[in-house]
Amino acid sequence: MEQSAGETGDSGGALNEREQVEQALRESEERFRELLGSLHEIVWCYAVEERKVLYVNDAVEGIYGRPKEDFFANPKLWRTAIHPDDRELARQADLSVLESGRTECDCRIVDAQGHLHWLHFRLYRVGNPGVSGVRVVGVGIDITARKRAELALAESEELFLTTMGAAQVGIFVVQDGQLAYVNPLIPRLFGYSEREMTGMAPFDLVAPEMREAAVELHRQSEAEGSRSFETIALRRDGSTFPAMVLASPTSFKGRPAWTGTIFDLTERKQAEKRIVELAFFDPLTGLPNRRLLEDRVEQLIADAERERGSLAMLVLDLDKLKRVNDSLGHSVGDQLLCAAAVRIKRVVRKIDTIGRKSGDEFVFVLPGAKAEEAAETARVLLDACAQPFIINGHELTVLTSIGISLYPEDGSDFEHLCKNADLAMYQAKEAGRQNYQFYSQSMNAATLEHLFIEHGLRQALAAGQFLLAYQPLISLRTGHIVGGEALIRWQHPELGLIQPIRFIPVAEDSGLINAIGDWVLRQACQQAKSWQDSGLPLNTIAVNVSPVQFRQSDFVGTVERILKETGLAPSCLELELTERTVMHDAEANLGILSALSAMGVELAVDDFGTGYSSLAYLKRFPVGKLKIDQSFVRDIAEDRDDLAIAETIVSIGHSLRLNVLAEGVETEEQLSILEEGHSDMAQGYLFSLPVTADEFAELLRQQPFEKSGGRWNKWSA
Ligand code: C2E
Ligand code: MG
Ligand code: MG
Numbered sequence: 001m002e003q004s005a006g007e008t009g010d011s012g013g014a015l016n017e018r019e020q021v022e023q024a025l026r027e028s029e030e031r032f033r034e035l036l037g038s039l040h041e042i043v044w045c046y047a048v049e050e051r052k053v054l055y056v057n058d059a060v061e062g063i064y065g066r067p068k069e070d071f072f073a074n075p076k077l078w079r080t081a082i083h084p085d086d087r088e089l090a091r092q093a094d095l096s097v098l099e100s101g102r103t104e105c106d107c108r109i110v111d112a113q114g115h116l117h118w119l120h121f122r123l124y125r126v127g128n129p130g131v132s133g134v135r136v137v138g139v140g141i142d143i144t145a146r147k148r149a150e151l152a153l154a155e156s157e158e159l160f161l162t163t164m165g166a167a168q169v170g171i172f173v174v175q176d177g178q179l180a181y182v183n184p185l186i187p188r189l190f191g192y193s194e195r196e197m198t199g200m201a202p203f204d205l206v207a208p209e210m211r212e213a214a215v216e217l218h219r220q221s222e223a224e225g226s227r228s229f230e231t232i233a234l235r236r237d238g239s240t241f242p243a244m245v246l247a248s249p250t251s252f253k254g255r256p257a258w259t260g261t262i263f264d265l266t267e268r269k270q271a272e273k274r275i276v277e278l279a280f281f282d283p284l285t286g287l288p289n290r291r292l293l294e295d296r297v298e299q300l301i302a303d304a305e306r307e308r309g310s311l312a313m314l315v316l317d318l319d320k321l322k323r324v325n326d327s328l329g330h331s332v333g334d335q336l337l338c339a340a341a342v343r344i345k346r347v348v349r350k351i352d353t354i355g356r357k358s359g360d361e362f363v364f365v366l367p368g369a370k371a372e373e374a375a376e377t378a379r380v381l382l383d384a385c386a387q388p389f390i391i392n393g394h395e396l397t398v399l400t401s402i403g404i405s406l407y408p409e410d411g412s413d414f415e416h417l418c419k420n421a422d423l424a425m426y427q428a429k430e431a432g433r434q435n436y437q438f439y440s441q442s443m444n445a446a447t448l449e450h451l452f453i454e455h456g457l458r459q460a461l462a463a464g465q466f467l468l469a470y471q472p473l474i475s476l477r478t479g480h481i482v483g484g485e486a487l488i489r490w491q492h493p494e495l496g497l498i499q500p501i502r503f504i505p506v507a508e509d510s511g512l513i514n515a516i517g518d519w520v521l522r523q524a525c526q527q528a529k530s531w532q533d534s535g536l537p538l539n540t541i542a543v544n545v546s547p548v549q550f551r552q553s554d555f556v557g558t559v560e561r562i563l564k565e566t567g568l569a570p571s572c573l574e575l576e577l578t579e580r581t582v583m584h585d586a587e588a589n590l591g592i593l594s595a596l597s598a599m600g601v602e603l604a605v606d607d608f609g610t611g612y613s614s615l616a617y618l619k620r621f622p623v624g625k626l627k628i629d630q631s632f633v634r635d636i637a638e639d640r641d642d643l644a645i646a647e648t649i650v651s652i653g654h655s656l657r658l659n660v661l662a663e664g665v666e667t668e669e670q671l672s673i674l675e676e677g678h679s680d681m682a683q684g685y686l687f688s689l690p691v692t693a694d695e696f697a698e699l700l701r702q703q704p705f706e707k708s709g710g711r712w713n714k715w716s717a
Contacts, residue, residue, distance in 0.1 A: 033057075042119075042140035044071075048098065049132060051075060063119070063142055065112035083108035083116065090121075097123035097136055106143065118147035170264075173250070174202050175257035189264055191236035207232035207240045221247060230265065241266045282356040284334055285341035293355035293363055297414045300353070300367050304407055311407045312374035314364040315421040316344070316381055319399040319433055321360040328394060335391045340398065343384045348377065361425075363418070371406060371438065372454070378402045378436035386434065401428035402436035410439045453506045456492060461515055465491050468523055469690035472699055473540065473661065474682045476675055479707030479714065481699055483540030483574065485683065486524035487690045488516070508548045517549035518558060525566040525573060527693055532572070536700040542574040542604060547581040556595045563599075570600030574625070577603065579611035586617040597622035604661070609645055619656055626653045628679070630664025637669045647677045654678070675710075 036043050036057040044056040053075050056068050071077055082090050086107040096103040104122050119140045127134040170186035172179055179200050187194045206214045210232045221227035226248035233243040247260035280292035304311050318340055325333035353365040385400040403425025411417040420439040428437040473483040490498040507513040521543055528541035563570050582589055582605055593603055604625035609632055628649050632642045653660035662674045665684030706714035
């Protein structure tokens with residue numbers, strides 16, 4: 001100040017000191033005003049008591065859009081320009097500045113053009129309240145741009161939060177292995193509070209059995225980035241739900257994190273299941289529909305093909321269903337179907353597949369089953385459906401027809417098996433319903449009989465249904481009965497007397513022949529021994545041996561044991577083996593035959609001429625007798641070939657020093673031809689039918705035939 005006074009003093013010495021000070025003041029005020037005028041901020045000064053604007057700079061015009069004179073003329077303009085919502089705030093600020101000396105506030109003002117401006121006001125009190133001349137100096141800074149940015153940010157934040165909150169998908173952020181943020185849906189999904197969830201380890205929300213997989217997936221996605229996977233989520237109460245998680249790396253609050261979404265898949269899974277059910281299951285009975293059935297059957301066929309196995313398809317038709325629908329309504333018909341489905345489901349095995357093919361047709365597929373099992377199942381099904389159904393108080397009886405087709409015989413795919421089972425089912429309907437039919441008719445009868453017989457055979461032995469008939473063997477030298485052939489019969493409780501030709505093959509197939517054969521052998525030996533013991537002249541008891549029995553590992557031992565048990569001399573037992581049996585694997589048979597022969601047992605080749613004999617073997621076999629098959633004897637009188645064969649057999653036999661017996665001798669003519677041809681023995685109806693043990697004993701006693709000098713002296717049978 002001194003320096004400047006000196007300077008001025010130097011330049012204008014004419015002015016007195018006071019004038020100089022005033023001058024300086026004016027200049028300073030001028031400079032001050034100039035400075036204020038150049039500011040962007042509004043600066044004003046207000047005399048509180050006088051209610052008068054003392055000063056305002058030019059910036060007010062730019063912001064309020066009015067000449068600054070207006071503000072001098074009408075101090076209320078300050079207030080009216082404030083946005084109505086902020087007027088209270090402004091009033092508080094006015095009071096506050098007077099009280100505390102300084103205050104700040106953000107207010108909106110509306111300019112002359114109606115535009116909104118955000119102003120940050122700073123107010124200062126100059127002078128003390130209570131003392132006159134208090135002024136308020138104000139500075140207003142236009143912060144519209146900043147406010148807008150802030151607002152936009154807040155809005156977008158709010159938008160973000162409302163979006164997250166309203167989102168039907170759970171959103172989370174994981175940082176440092178903990179949940180750092182969860183949107184409101186997540187706590188709701190998992191049954192925790194939002195606070196409980198923050199800080200939780202995300203893997204605690206995964207079902208224990210899926211945890212390892214989730215950790216592994218997480219490890220992979222750390223290397224590869226985003227990843228989505230399905231998992232089982234674990235709620236607070238221990239219940240679980242299927243969930244789809246999508247996680248990707250992000251940054252949260254400036255540090256690396258993972259953000260992700262989680263969808264509850266429960267509804268979707270249910271919908272998918274329902275879709276699958278609708279597509280593959282019959283909605284009424286809940287059984288697989290044709291499509292699923294086809295799928296499964298093709299799979300079973302593929303398995304069967306690979307393992308060279310079998311399977312059976314049964315098509316079951318409920319008759320009368322249409323009539324029920326027509327007379328009692330579809331609801332009753334539907335209930336009947338469901339009730340039938342429940343019943344038939346109960347009778348099949350777990351591994352069997354059942355389906356509803358169409359309206360009243362059910363399909364059963366029995367993997368591994370052959371005709372016997374298929375028929376057995378069909379019978380069980382027929383039984384199950386035969387009981388009346390009680391529906392809505394109606395007692396309903398349905399008639400069932402079942403058609404059966406077999407893989408691979410009747411088709412190698414679903415279509416063919418189905419078609420053929422259908423055809424068989426129609427046959428079953430035609431045959432009067434309440435029965436089953438196989439696709440192939442010929443097999444039908446054969447299978448049925450086979451089944452029936454096999455079933456019965458299992459009981460027959462224990463039930464004592466077998467018996468032996470005996471047919472005399474006649475010496476053509478003496479005419480005497482020198483032996484008897486034991487022939488089995490089956491006294492069936494329903495079918496009556498069954499001949500061996502019908503059940504021996506079944507017994508052979510099922511392995512039952514061994515037990516049956518042993519029984520025959522024991523029974524025949526016992527019988528022979530008791531005849532001999534009672535003084536009846538019996539040299540030989542002939543017993544037929546099945547190839548299955550013969551090849552049984554301890555056949556020789558069995559024979560030996562039975563002979564010992566019964567006390568019959570081995571030389572009295574003659575085992576008959578068919579030509580086919582002895583010639584099949586002749587080398588192996590040689591050992592067995594030799595062992596039997598060494599025991600002293602006699603051996604005969606039965607049905608000779610029907611197989612292919614190797615004379616070389618025949619020569620080596622320790623057999624003592626050839627039995628000319630009855631087919632050559634039958635037409636021996638008319639057919640020269642048969643005669644030639646019979647004669648050849650005799651000459652072969654004799655050249656090998658074997659006895660030759662002619663089977664099936666029915667007429668005297670046949671007998672005399674055979675005698676002329678030098679047969680040693682004969683057997684046939686001409687002499688006797690196979691008879692009971694008592695009758696045979698009587699024949700032995702009576703010896704009704706006698707021959708001497710080539711002539712029959714006695715013939716009284
Ligand atoms: P096979 O051993 O050749 O027995 C002779 C068959 O011819 C017997 O039939 C007998 O009744 C019958 N036959 C006897 N004389 C005449 C005749 O003059 N005319 C006609 N047309 N037939 C006559 P069967 O008893 O029905 O036995 C048939 C076959 O069954 C037997 O043939 C034999 O191979 C087998 N068989 C019988 N019993 C047994 C047995 O206990 N075990 C085994 N493994 N097979 C047996
Ligand atoms: Mg025989
Ligand atoms: Mg025979």
